[in-house]
Amino acid sequence: MxxxxxxxxxxxxxxxxxxxxxxxxxxxxxxxxxxxxxxxxxxxxxxxxxxxxxxxxxxxxxxxxxxxxxxxxxxxxxxxxxxxxxxxxxxxxxxxxxxxxxxxxxxxxxxxxxxxxxxxxxxxxxxxxxxxxxxxxxxxxxxxxxxxxxxxxxxxxxxxxxxxxxxxxxxxxxxxxxxxxxxxxxxxxxxxxxxxxxxxxxxxxAGVSYFRITVPGEAAHTAFKYAGENALGHATRVYQALEALDERRRERIEYQPAVNQDPRAEGSVTNLSVSVMEAGDWISKVPGEAVLTGRVGWPPGETSEEVRAEIAETVAAVAEEDPWLSEHPPEIEWFGWDADPxxxxxxxxxxxxxxxxxxxxxxxxxxxxxxxxxxxxxxxxxxxxxxxxxxxxxxxxxxxxxxxxxxxxxxxxxxxxxxxxxxxxxxxxxx
Amino acid sequence: MxxxxxxxxxxxxxxxxxxxxxxxxxxxxxxxxxxxxxxxxxxxxxxxxxxxxxxxxxxxxxxxxxxxxxxxxxxxxxxxxxxxxxxxxxxxxxxxxxxxxxxxxxxxxxxxxxxxxxxxxxxxxxxxxxxxxxxxxxxxxxxxxxxxxxxxxxxxxxxxxxxxxxxxxxxxxxxxxxxxxxxxxxxxxxxxxxxxxxxxxxxxxAGVSYFRITVPGEAAHTAFKYAGENALGHATRVYQALEALDERRRERIEYQPAVNQDPRAEGSVTNLSVSVMEAGDWISKVPGEAVLTGRVGWPPGETSEEVRAEIAETVAAVAEEDPWLSEHPPEIEWFGWDADPxxxxxxxxxxxxxxxxxxxxxxxxxxxxxxxxxxxxxxxxxxxxxxxxxxxxxxxxxxxxxxxxxxxxxxxxxxxxxxxxxxxxxxxxxx
Structure with missing residues (x-):
């Protein structure tokens, strides 16, 4: 048959x-x-x-x-x-x-x-x-x-x-x-x-989680830039810290079925990306807020809770070293996807x-x-x-x-x- | 009378x-x-x-x-x-x-x-x-x-x-x-x-000029981030180079009538701000392009042409040191305001x-x-x-x-x- x-x-x-x-x-x-x-x-x-x-x-x-x-x-x-x-x-x-x-x-x-x-x-x-x-x-x-x-x-x-x-x-x-x-x-x-x-x-x-990080600044007319605080400057540091975290995670985490799925994933079986950055609505205004939206995906081995905690710690560490952010900490919101692997x-x-x-x-x-x-x-x-x-x-x-x-x-x-x-x-x- | x-x-x-x-x-x-x-x-x-x-x-x-x-x-x-x-x-x-x-x-x-x-x-x-x-x-x-x-x-x-x-x-x-x-x-x-x-x-x-810098990347699904190139990473370097340029310019340029106008302008009589950053349109996609829009203002002493050339050189220097950008150079567009002081x-x-x-x-x-x-x-x-x-x-x-x-x-x-x-x-x- x-x-x-x-x-x-x-x-x-x-x-x-x-x-x-x-x-x-x-x-x-x-x-x-x-x-x-x-x-x-x-x-x-x-x-x-x-x-x-x-x-x-x-x-x-x-x-x-x-x-x-x-x-x-x-x-x-x-x-x-x-x-x-x-x-x-x-x-x-x-x-x-x-x-x-x-x-x-x-x-x-x-x-x-x-x-x-x-x-x-x-x-x-x-x-x-x-x-x-x-x-x-x-x-x-x-x-x-x-x-x-x-x-x-x-x-x-x-x-x-x-x-x-x-x-x-x-x-x-x-x-x-x-x-x-x-x-x-x-x-x-x-x-x-x-x-x-x-x-x-x-x-x-994979486990998948979406995040939205709001980095505060203080708006001002660009001609009086000194009266404001450009949120973008701080957001770029948050971005770079998240990229560095992604790199550490990629070095640390291995998962053979992911490499079987796509050989290019060798050394990249987890991935954390800021996929959308939004800041500013007027060219003559120093932006008072920058929003980074992104996605983290990872293979079996960590829970969503663990991965989120690592991201939150990374953002907190940036804020601690940044005089403005230590007074005006970024806020992390988890939304949309929240899947364990x-x-x-x-x-x-x-x-x-x-x-x-x-x-x-x-x-x-x-x-x-x-x-x-x-x-x-x-x-x-x-x-x-x-x-x-x-x-x-x-x-x-x-x-x-x-x-x-x-x-x-x-x-x-x-x-x-x-x-x-x-x-x-x-x-x-x-x- | x-x-x-x-x-x-x-x-x-x-x-x-x-x-x-x-x-x-x-x-x-x-x-x-x-x-x-x-x-x-x-x-x-x-x-x-x-x-x-x-x-x-x-x-x-x-x-x-x-x-x-x-x-x-x-x-x-x-x-x-x-x-x-x-x-x-x-x-x-x-x-x-x-x-x-x-x-x-x-x-x-x-x-x-x-x-x-x-x-x-x-x-x-x-x-x-x-x-x-x-x-x-x-x-x-x-x-x-x-x-x-x-x-x-x-x-x-x-x-x-x-x-x-x-x-x-x-x-x-x-x-x-x-x-x-x-x-x-x-x-x-x-x-x-x-x-x-x-x-x-x-x-x-002031002289005033608007600029728009398009930083290329290569889009990919974030789950296959390694197949793409996040434009944001390169855009953050362009942003930081422009901020550093602004700082050098602020140290270099003095103009008393600006300080008379606003004492807070002491040491800040010129200003270069990226006021809008746009990158990404979907959370699961590594952004293939980032656009930085901004404004530069400066007191009498430089022409618009000179200031634009300095910005263009700064962006070119970032691109030269960045393997991806040296192959995919950012593009600068001048639009809107173009005023000499x-x-x-x-x-x-x-x-x-x-x-x-x-x-x-x-x-x-x-x-x-x-x-x-x-x-x-x-x-x-x-x-x-x-x-x-x-x-x-x-x-x-x-x-x-x-x-x-x-x-x-x-x-x-x-x-x-x-x-x-x-x-x-x-x-x-x-x-």
Whole structure:
């Protein structure tokens, strides 16, 4: 049966590409995921599935230890932003499995940088181009295709199978995967089809925290600069201290799966960046305030609390040595992302199965990767002790211009997921 | 006659305060000066004056050596932004005199910082509060009052007298005073009633130049920071080099009239400030560009060309020592203000006369002040060799909250201007 499933998935790959085309055309930047969820719903409605859709309830999430208010919630709220789980009840008492993907994508701007239309799936040279083709509408199309072929071939899984598509992964996923877990979708294992490049299997995610540091100054007309205090001068010292901290951390912290994920990360598996600096609103005014906004990401090994404390100490040390700042200390605000890192034990049965099939369908060798970015997978691992792995296609330019996915790898992803599901959930004897 | 003029100006000061009230109530932030010009026009229409109003023509100004495109022109153009000159022809062949003031004011935001309504002239404790009360609708009310009293007392000036109100001084005045000069209003001397604090007489203005420095980086997702180059890191070095340049310049450059104007300027008569820093537009993206915008001001002694060259050399020196910037050099753009400094010889007859009368009406001692800010006066001095001085009221908080002018000093300004005009233009014998 494994061979039949593999072959059928490959033979009918055009159905998967049609679905991917519909998904890419459904603009679904984080916060406005509706069009993509409608495509999924339409596609699954004809199957023997129980479909559940819901808007996240911020009140029910707020007390969860994994909760934080995402920037997409702040901007859009959760109205008309539904998650979706389509369930095929198992025919026996096999282990349950969730196949999951996020339908939100990041803004394609500046669109002028694209050679291809970001909102149309252009198929060329064995690739599909478009926003989300790789991250991660390709993976969603792959696992839905896997399910459809299993159904078509009457492969009767013994455990429950959940096809799950969620919102706002790009801004932290508390209203997405965490909301699904809180709604009761707590399988024995989960596979999220993030594009970690089959045959590689993602087993870790980074801790991620956002910060905003407000450095005070005192405004004055620039012609009377001596009457004020330029906040920028002090902000540059804070910036440089944070860069120095990042350098010390990069020397100190090692994490092999991150280097497996991207060899350029050697010596840089943690990263702390001030990504936005804002100061001043008028050219003839010495700015009375400078605001540094940034992100810190780090691999398994430190908690969010520990990393935040180190940043706070660094800022305090700058303030102590700066006569102005010692009287007018900078303020640190933590907002948006607040994720602890996670790691799945590679001896877990779901990891072994995924590895076996990923290697078989590709003929390659799996490396265990992850730890550079924050992932929805963490919610399963950290708060419910459910092993959750990433298994998805190869491609390039996620979040950038001319994002694309390799079609061969979509087929391989669908195959590996189908076979892993069969072995994990079990197949009823009559098949 | 001098005594009669002085006394009448003081006795009828309420007429001046009424005019000032109307002017403050006429919102006239740079770019939208119309309401204030309408108040002036209404007030002068009943007098025996030839009134000329016109919109500046950017095409006629563009080739002038003192021209630059102001930010208020860029934002608003010159349509419906009229200058006004009201001329009383002299009865003989005395020297001509222009009394001038700018009707534009700077934005009062944040209005919440004001105790008084910025758009209503509140009279209390010998002061008038409101945006422009000091800078410089007070001075305009004073010289119009001076003219009205001279007319009322049949003081027949032998030289032409021009009452001139102009636009956009706050953004550089090329469409204001420079446009008036180009239209042909080139008197033998000019008094601009800027609030330099009678009995002090303003004899100098600063050179002013705006700059915008674009520091390149290379954008990347912060999780893959090593793949990018944070423009902010390089921008902080440019910032610090400019601050160090400012410090060297402040040590090197001395200018007594600036210290006379504000004793706190001792050791700081030149000033170079980065007033706006912009970098980054997304928290998870290493910024690919940082833009530093700023202003340099300096007293007489250097040309704009020399100061710009020193800044350009400083930026180039940073780039040379920075491996990334030496391959990706920052770009400097000069925009908005481009004013050379000016200074009027204190032996000029108009300076001597103004000094004599300012000291007489106040009982104080004149100090010669100026050189901290750029002034409309420079156009007369630099390009037409016409001595132009500043003689205006005392007060505080120009450009800030609760701007106010001292009423006594408005009366003294009107008196000193009236008496100076009589002596400068000459008075026909029958009086």
């Amino acid at each position: 494994h061979t039949e499933v593999r072959d059928r998935i490959a033979e009918t790959q055009d159905r998967m590409l049609d679905l991917l085309g519909d998904l890419v055309a459904a603009e679904s930047v984080s916060g406005r995921e509706g069009p993509a969820q409608a495509v999924v719903h339409d596609r699954l409605a004809d199957h023997d599935l129980e479909i559940d859709t819901w808007e996240p309830s911020i009140e029910r999430l707020r007390d969860h230890p994994g909760f934080f208010e995402t920037v997409s919630y702040e901007e859009y709220g959760y109205e008309r932003r539904e998650n979706l789980v389509a369930t095929r009840a198992g025919s026996g008492d096999g282990r349950s499995l969730t196949l999951s993907g996020h339908v939100d994508v990041v803004n394609p701007n500046p669109v002028a940088d694209w050679e291809y239309d970001p909102w149309a799936a252009t198929v060329t040279d064995g690739r599909v181009y478009g926003r989300g083709a790789l991250d991660m509408k390709g993976g969603i199309a792959a696992f839905i295709h896997a399910f459809e072929v299993l159904e078509e071939l009457d492969v009767d899984l013994a455990g429950d199978l959940h096809l799950q598509t969620t919102i706002e992964e790009e801004s932290g996923g508390t209203g997405g995967v965490l909301s699904a877990l809180e709604r009761g979708y707590r399988p024995d294992a989960a596979i999220i089809a993030e594009p970690f490049g089959i045959p590689n299997v993602g087993i870790a995610g 996670h790691e799945v034990d590679t001896e877990e049965a779901i990891v072994r199965l995924a590895t076996e099939h990923a290697e078989a369908v590709t003929g390659g060798q799996t490396e265990y990767v992850g730890g550079l970015g924050g992932l929805d997978e963490r919610f399963y691992q950290l708060y419910y002790d459910i092993p959750a792995i990433s298994l998805g296609p190869r491609g390039a330019n996620a979040h950038g211009a001319d994002e694309h996915v390799e079609i061969d790898s979509l087929v391989e992803t669908a195959q590996a997921i189908a076979l892993t599901a069969m072995d994990w959930c079990g197949v009823a004897e009559e098949n | 001098h005594t009669e003029v002085r006394d009448r100006i003081a006795e009828t000061q309420d007429r001046m305060l009424d005019l000032l009230g109307d002017l403050v109530a006429a919102e006239s932030v740079s770019g939208r000066e119309g309401p204030a010009q309408a108040v002036v026009h209404d007030r002068l229409a009943d007098h025996d004056l030839e009134i000329d109003t016109w919109e500046p023509s950017i095409e006629r100004l563009r080739d002038h050596p003192g021209f630059f495109e102001t930010v208020s022109y860029e934002e608003y153009g010159y349509e419906r932004r009229e200058n006004l000159v009201a001329t009383r022809a002299g009865s003989g062949d005395g020297r001509s005199l222009t009394l001038s003031g700018h009707v534009d004011v700077v934005n009062p935001n944040p209005v919440a910082d004001w105790e008084y309504d910025p758009w209503a002239a509140t009279v209390t404790d010998g002061r008038v509060y409101g945006r422009g009360a000091l800078d410089m609708k007070g001075g305009i009310a004073a010289f119009i009052h001076a003219f009205e009293v001279l007319e009322e007392l049949d003081v027949d000036l032998a030289g032409d007298l021009h009452l001139q109100t102009t636009i956009e001084e706050e953004s550089g005045g090329t469409g204001g005073v420079l446009s008036a000069l180009e239209r042909g209003y080139r008197p033998d001397a000019a008094i601009i009633a800027e609030p330099f604090g009678i009995p002090n007489v303003g004899i100098a203005g 000016h200074e009027v010889d204190t032996e000029e007859a108009i300076v001597r006369l103004a000094t004599e009368h300012a000291e007489a009406v106040t009982g104080g001692q004149t100090e010669y002040v100026g050189g901290l800010g750029g002034l409309d006066e420079r156009f007369y001095q630099l390009y037409y060799d016409i001595p132009a001085i500043s003689l205006g009221p005392r007060g505080a908080n120009a450009h800030g909250a609760d701007e106010h002018v001292e009423i006594d000093s408005l009366v003294e300004t009107a008196q000193a201007i009236a008496l100076t005009a009589m002596d400068w233009c000459g008075v026909a014998e029958e009086n």
